[in-house]
Amino acid sequence: MTMEYSLYHFRNDLHGAWAIAKKDLVIYYLKPAIYMSGLLFPLFMLLAFAVGKSAPIATLIPGLIAITSLFSASSIEPVAIPIERRTKTFDRLLSAPISLFALVLGESVSGLLFSGSICLALFIGGAVLLRTAAFSLPVLLLAIALSCFTFAAMGAVFSAYPTENVGEVMSLLNLVRLPLIFISGVFVPLETMPPWGMAVARISPLTYGNDLVRYGFEGTTHFGIAVDVVLLLVFTAIFLALGNFLYRKFNE
Amino acid sequence: MSAIVVTGLTKKFGTLTAVNNVSFTVPEGEIFGYLGPNGAGKTTTIRILTGITAPTAGTAAILGHDIVEETLTARSHMGIVPETSNIYDDLTAWQNLMFTAELYRVGKAEREKRAQELLETFQLLDRKDDKVHGFSKGMKRRLTLAMGLVNDPRLLFLDEPTSGLDVQSNLIIKDVIRDLNDRGVTVFLTTHNIEEANTLCHRVAIINRGTIAAIDAPERLKQAIQSVQSVELAFDHMGTEVLEMLHRIPNVNEVRKEGDRVRLYTPDPGSVLEAAMASLKVQGIRPLSVNTLGPSLEDVFVKLTGLDRGHNRDPKGK
Numbered sequence: 001m002t003m004e005y006s007l008y009h010f011r012n013d014l015h016g017a018w019a020i021a022k023k024d025l026v027i028y029y030l031k032p033a034i035y036m037s038g039l040l041f042p043l044f045m046l047l048a049f050a051v052g053k054s055a056p057i058a059t060l061i062p063g064l065i066a067i068t069s070l071f072s073a074s075s076i077e078p079v080a081i082p083i084e085r086r087t088k089t090f091d092r093l094l095s096a097p098i099s100l101f102a103l104v105l106g107e108s109v110s111g112l113l114f115s116g117s118i119c120l121a122l123f124i125g126g127a128v129l130l131r132t133a134a135f136s137l138p139v140l141l142l143a144i145a146l147s148c149f150t151f152a153a154m155g156a157v158f159s160a161y162p163t164e165n166v167g168e169v170m171s172l173l174n175l176v177r178l179p180l181i182f183i184s185g186v187f188v189p190l191e192t193m194p195p196w197g198m199a200v201a202r203i204s205p206l207t208y209g210n211d212l213v214r215y216g217f218e219g220t221t222h223f224g225i226a227v228d229v230v231l232l233l234v235f236t237a238i239f240l241a242l243g244n245f246l247y248r249k250f251n252e
Numbered sequence: 253m254s255a256i257v258v259t260g261l262t263k264k265f266g267t268l269t270a271v272n273n274v275s276f277t278v279p280e281g282e283i284f285g286y287l288g289p290n291g292a293g294k295t296t297t298i299r300i301l302t303g304i305t306a307p308t309a310g311t312a313a314i315l316g317h318d319i320v321e322e323t324l325t326a327r328s329h330m331g332i333v334p335e336t337s338n339i340y341d342d343l344t345a346w347q348n349l350m351f352t353a354e355l356y357r358v359g360k361a362e363r364e365k366r367a368q369e370l371l372e373t374f375q376l377l378d379r380k381d382d383k384v385h386g387f388s389k390g391m392k393r394r395l396t397l398a399m400g401l402v403n404d405p406r407l408l409f410l411d412e413p414t415s416g417l418d419v420q421s422n423l424i425i426k427d428v429i430r431d432l433n434d435r436g437v438t439v440f441l442t443t444h445n446i447e448e449a450n451t452l453c454h455r456v457a458i459i460n461r462g463t464i465a466a467i468d469a470p471e472r473l474k475q476a477i478q479s480v481q482s483v484e485l486a487f488d489h490m491g492t493e494v495l496e497m498l499h500r501i502p503n504v505n506e507v508r509k510e511g512d513r514v515r516l517y518t519p520d521p522g523s524v525l526e527a528a529m530a531s532l533k534v535q536g537i538r539p540l541s542v543n544t545l546g547p548s549l550e551d552v553f554v555k556l557t558g559l560d561r562g563h564n565r566d567p568k569g570k
Contacts (some may be wrong), residue, residue, distance in 0.1 A: 009335065023340070089340055095304055
């Protein structure tokens with residue numbers, strides 16, 4: 001909407017985005033819907049697939065971290081924004097002297113921090129209880145951070161849908177999230193997929209997040225670290241831009 | 253410099269024209285009332301002026317900044333208090349103020365000082381660390397107003413600030429509005445409470461069906477409709493036969509029963525008073541008091557918006 005954008009406004013946007021992220025963490029960290037969707041759902045799903053298989057439970061940790069980053073990071077905004085629309089606090093954000101991009105960024109950062117902390121807790125829990133070790137801790141931390149930010153930005157896209165009903169947004173989001181976990185190499189290794197399966201896997205951000213997390217744990221990667229990182233950044237940029245566009249469109 | 257300059261502002265939603273070619277100017281330091289029935293276009297106007305919605309046509313400038321081209325700069329000078337108290341129930345009063353101040357990038361020392369002062373002004377200091385979900389409606393309203401002032405705005409948008417509030421909150425908020433105006437803050441006030449607009453506003457605009465029907469000082473608007481004068485009579489007991497009799501008096505356009513009083517609307521209060529007293533004397537009824545009244549701002553509003561007072565026209569008072 002503005003043609004006035006300057007370094008001063010960019011700083012204001014970063015400041016505002018950080019304020020929004022902090023506010024979200026204080027308010028929404030303990031909302032049951034976020035924990036159900038973000039942590040318990042992926043955990044139960046993975047356990048359901050693991051039951052009856054001979055693989056040790058420790059080998060589930062990389063996959064669990066990958067799909068937890070997807071489910072928890074993308075859950076904050078689809079819960080927070082409809083609630084804020086209902087309570088009209090969303091108008092407070094819309095009328096503040098920050099751009100829509102700052103709003104989307106702030107919501108995404110809160111998703112990153114929330115989800116990142118859960119993934120780290122899973123990693124630490126796995127290391128302590130199951131003695132799972134990281135092959136490369138820096139890559140693992142990078143994988144968690146990038147995956148969480150990408151999926152938080154994806155959550156921002158869905159939360160732009162103009163409704164006050166959390167369930168409506170979550171339903172739409174699950175239409176995308178659930179198929180993603182089956183096509184991204186979490187349960188079926190990429191190497192064993194047919195060509196059409198690989199083609200589909202390539203359009204899923206979870207494929208690259210999962211590949212990077214596996215490198216962090218096992219030291220093997222299908223696409224290579226650089227490709228995973230670049231594509232996660234590309235997906236993030238697309239989601240942020242799309243979220244910004246949709247917020248502007250639906251706000252009219 | 254003008255606080256608000258609106259020129260040919262139009263907003264369409266599909267085939268519906270919510271705001272139609274509206275123009276007005278609000279000088280700095282004025283309390284400007286924006287009155288209109290539900291659906292008249294008040295909220296749409298505010299959403300455009302605060303940069304939430306873009307106009308279909310026309311322009312609006314806030315303190316010299318075009319609201320479309322310089323949205324962020326324009327917003328940084330505003331405080332906004334919407335009709336709904338949009339505060340975070342899961343945060344404390346203090347956290348709500350700090351969050352809002354951070355959105356406006358008010359420095360830490362300054363925002364803490366402002367928050368302390370505002371909580372004191374709005375008599376919420378003793379509850380500053382309590383979560384808001386335990387607050388009464390009036391306390392939430394006061395906190396919303398405090399949040400609207402935390403960035404020390406030069407222009408304050410107030411949407412129905414005292415609607416449905418307790419007496420204490422009402423008095424505090426009205427005092428604050430007057431104090432702000434004394435300090436030079438421009439106030440853009442929308443309200444259904446016409447008496448509130450009458451006592452607070454320097455000028456009012458009456459909007460109806462998206463179009464401005466009139467803009468002027470309340471007293472000047474009243475003078476413009478001198479045809480809507482009235483005779484007010486109070487009685488010990490007022491039966492339907494009295495109302496029917498009063499309704500038959502020539503030149504009476506409308507009879508309104510208000511508690512133990514009845515108002516006869518007329519362009520000629522002298523002749524109506526004479527006729528009413530004569531008729532009452534014939535029936536042996538003596539009124540407790542008699543007044544002739546000029547038009548109120550509500551009368552101006554009703555006349556300009558074409559609203560029907562409905563049941564009040566019924567001579568039986570039903």
